[in-house]
Amino acid sequence: MPAPAPGYVVLLPVKPPARGKSRLVGIEPHERADLARSFALDTAESCLAATHVSAVLVITDDAYFAADVARLGAAVIPDGVSGDLNESLVQGALEARRRWPGLRPAALCGDLPALRSADLDAALAASEGAGPAYVEDAVGGGTTLYTAPHDLFRPAFGPGSAAAHRAGGARPLEGDLHSLRHDVDTLEDLEAVRRFGLGPRTALASVRVGSLG
């Protein structure tokens, strides 16, 4: 009989919304921050609703955002190394291991405002097994999810991250996983994910952005 699937702790890094999502151009700074914050809260909520997710650990240096996401039920820690996403994820994984020793870490981008819990569950179920695994983004070349047992956890997010994860021994997860592959960097990306169903905060925030209406 196969061993039972491990539960996962999602590590969700979120740049302070007032500084993140700089490629959302042509809107006011407060509108960009409102969208960035909404993307991350909707992503967190979808993670918390996933069957294979037993905990969500948000990594952020924004105290206001930390309070908002904690109200949803996520745990929160600050960046381990400010400005270094991958090192902060490594430190987040160490903290996750201390808090939840039985859970496998999965790093997920916080800009998936149309994420469906079913897609996340499908990816996590498919990542069972010994080695690291990742989900390539819809554009190609980037990564939206990376998971590995603690001893092999070496995230390499950033430009060319899919190739970097592959070079590090991770296997790409196949399948549609549409809502999980579509991270939102631009307003065009936001339009593209509407067909999957925007999370509630993002839907409202996009109505508040007059130029999107």
Ligand SMILES: Nc1nc2c(ncn2[C@@H]2O[C@H](COP(=O)(O)OP(=O)(O)OP(=O)(O)O)[C@@H](O)[C@H]2O)c(=O)[nH]1
């Ligand atoms: N905690 C933390 N999260 C980060 C950091 N850099 C990026 N992230 C998060 O990692 C995920 C992927 O990053 P990007 O798509 O590059 O997001 P971004 O930096 O807000 O966007 P751009 O300004 O367009 O580069 C998003 O959830 C970001 O909020 C960091 O230094 N610390």
Ligand SMILES: C[C@H](OP(=O)(O)O)C(=O)O
């Ligand atoms: C974090 C990065 O995402 P992007 O900035 O390309 O959305 C990646 O794909 O590794």
